[in-house]
Amino acid sequence: MKLILSVEPVRFPLTGIGRYTYELALRLQKNPDITDLQFFAGRRFLAGLPVANDESGSGYGLKRAVQKNFLAVEAYRLLMPLLRKQALKGHSDFLYHSPNYYLPPFAGPSVATFHDLSPFTWEHCHAPQLARYLQKELKTTLLRADALITDSDYTRRELAAYFGWPIERIHTVPLASSAEFHPRSPLVLREVLERHGLQFGGYSLFVGTIEPRKNIETLLDSYARLPLALRVRWPLILTGYHGWQNDAIHQRMESAKREGWAHYLGFVPSDDLPLLFAGARLFVFPSLYEGFGLPVLEAMSSGIPVVCSNSSSLPEVAGKAALMCEPTDVEALTALIQRGLEDESWRASAMEQGLLHAASFSWERCAMETLHVYKTVVSGS
Template sequence: MHIGINAQLLSFGQNYRNGGVSRYIRYLLRELARQPGEHHYTVFVNGEDVIEQLHAYHPQITYVSAPWPETQPTARVTWEQFTLPNQLRQRRIDVLHSPVNVLPALLPKGCASVVTLHDLAFLRFPEVLTTSKRLYHRTFTLRSLRQATAIISVSESTRTDAHTLAHIPLEKIHTVHMCIDSRFANVHSEEERAGFCQKHGLTDGYILYLGTLEPRKNIPTLIEAYHSLRQDQGRREKLVLAGGKGWLYDEIFARIQQLGLEQDVIFPGYVNDQDQELWYQAASVFAFPSLYEGFGIPVAEALAGGTPVVTTNVSSLPEAGLDLALCVAPQDSEALTSALHQALTDTQLQERCRKEAHKVMESFSVQRMVTKTIAAYEQAARERPRQRVTN
């Protein structure tokens, strides 16, 4: 088959755009360059520099640069909806994969489509998105789910949401867990971790959050739990809120100021790929109190390095945490405080996290993700004749 992949949201920028969905595309393309199967691929990316930084070359993969300004998403949407279909027709693409929620409305006749659904936060928690983001997803994501020949869901939780909230038949949805890059299994020595803490002024230890600063991540509740941990338990660890600014994040800074934590909460900003492993592994605890996640890859990444994790008991987060993460109700700051204290003091839990880290890597390997993704492409191609008759 000739498979097209719309990789326009692949980014190597030092900001929130180089987040979970961008890394999903990156890992997918790099592994396809190692195991493409019998198929040929045309990958549409945003700029020649992205191709150079990706380092995923193979004779069966062709890259096409379709540049648009990263700061102007309207240009990307216009290209995606009006230019991409012509590209698919001219290049005789058999299956189009859109790795982030949205397909072109008008696909060429005979071109099957696969869309990866990352979450349905815009239906579950519309208030945590800006008006423009809510409108975009209601217009484009819902239509794409109904239009797609096959859907890849990044978790069983998201698969269930697609069925219950968007009324998509379950047989159309394939669960393919997001993967963890193998580098997260590189265990750093105690000396390296201590040196990292020394370098960043974190010698008393730290509780780490790593992700975009935006409302769905529920960071104000983490700040309140951290305040209680210091006040009631006398803990001296710092709270590190690492990641790029997303949207509607003013409440985070306001809550820190209200609780007088300006000297105790650290904002290192966006963390590049090279530093992520040490940020995870040097942390005393990784905290991810999100209200809702399509998969929650940071939870799995932290566990893969042997770090205890406290997260929430909603959506896909218990899935990502396997049976290692401590899970609490997202709005219960007292339970979050208690779980953080347990993770900081329970030596048996800490040892178990270290010993079972390899199981996390095995469960969420890139090889497994790509094998299942190619299987979804092949099933979508088989569905084309039946789909045309039905329509």
């Protein structure tokens, strides 16, 4: 099989889709069933798999600026498919896979991964110009794709129902946590934790983009209801890309910081993140909507108990190893956080169950099931 894999998501900041693309590419490179693997990004083929930096290059700021300009976004939307079509000319004997929704005009078979439907179902959580761009492009993908991949059964069903797409042509392929996420000793973690002003087992952790969909204000409301002594002993530490529509969230975080029970670290280097997970006492993730919810799996792989919402795909990812409640139930979330911090019996059980549950997901499994989708498309079955 000859494969073209779009690796455009492997860039700063390396968020969930970038991680998925990178891990998938690593394994497809080694698979003997793929006789010719070509990496594609922008409008050109690459010599090898790129590596995301911890800092944005000069082009990243330009891209963010362009996304805010309607005419620039529309010009990009109309021009780039033509340039990509030209670059892909003569490769119709390949299968093209986009791990990030978008499919360019392509003469051969093609597959796209849909991670969630937030541009449609959570439109208000995206910048307006970006939401319009995504909606147009994703509808075009649905016209071009021979098959679709989703990270969860929830998104598979949602995608089929929302667009009336044949569900038998949508395939669930779960993600996984990477090898860097595993339990670590206090000694190993000391240097990184001290650099961030933290102590082993001395904080609750939230990891995610600072945006409304992550439900951070509800998290802050719930944490604020804990006894003050508990909040000060185990403060809430938040980290993630700055995001959008978050002025109110940042104001709330600053207020909590002044009160001594919360702190926003910003976007931390990728090498530090697994250590922040491993050093936490509890991971809290009350997101309103997730296509998968990779941080939950990363916390479990790190041996950290999890409290999360029961929304969208999260019950699939968390299994029976996490405490879950409705995402907007402030009182219930407070009670679960308190139990997660104080109930030593539950904590021990959650750590053990979480490690076992997380081990059932792997990037090897993800790559093999993705390859099965490719074969299904190529064979026409």
